[in-house]
Amino acid sequence: MMIMKKYLCHSTSTQITDQQEILAELVTNIHFEQQPDLEIKYGKEVKKMFKEDSYFHLSYLAEAIRIERIEIFTDYLKWAQVMMQSRDIPHQDLVRNLAFLDQACKQILPPDNYSTARDYINKGTESLKNQT
Numbered sequence: 585m586m587i588m589k590k591y592l593c594h595s596t597s598t599q600i601t602d603q604q605e606i607l608a609e610l611v612t613n614i615h616f617e618q619q620p621d622l623e624i625k626y627g628k629e630v631k632k633m634f635k636e637d638s639y640f641h642l643s644y645l646a647e648a649i650r651i652e653r654i655e656i657f658t659d660y661l662k663w664a665q666v667m668m669q670s671r672d673i674p675h676q677d678l679v680r681n682l683a684f685l686d687q688a689c690k691q692i693l694p695p696d697n698y699s700t701a702r703d704y705i706n707k708g709t710e711s712l713k714n715q716t
Contacts, residue, residue: 590652596697597650603692604642610688611638615681634681640664641685649704657704658711665712675712682709 600607612635616622623630641664648657665678682705689701 592696592700593649593652596693596700597646599693599697600642600646600649600689600701604639604646607642607685607688607692608635608638610691611635611641611681611684614684614687618680618684637664638681638685641681645685645701645704645708649700654704654707657708661708661712662715665715679709679712682712 612631615634616631622634626633641661644657644660648654648660661678661682665675668678669675686702686705689698689705693701
């Protein structure tokens with residue numbers, strides 16, 4: 585069982601890393617479909633910044649899964665939340681982005697890999713909700 589979990593975590597991390605560009609683009613597209621006023625609110629460069637942020641979220645998610653240490657992801661999210669607050673970006677924006685990240689992973693990753701990613705994303709979301 586332990587070997588199977590390690591394989592699944594490694595496989596999931598590899599899938600996320602291999603699909604990172606596509607996932608980041610999809611997260612960004614979902615975000616802007618759900619909130620078309622973002623470009624007006626933050627300016628034209630915002631789409632590029634959202635994609636970069638999603639890329640970083642995916643990097644930390646993949647690494648946390650690869651080494652099976654949720655703290656890598658949750659600590660990163662706590663840091664990201666503080667950074668965003670210092671820029672007057674609402675707390676809910678990061679929580680919303682994680683929901684879109686989940687949607688993108690569901691669309692792109694194979695079911696077993698998505699299930700693993702979803703567990704980490706959910707724990708990350710909960711850590712943010714407990715922070716407020």
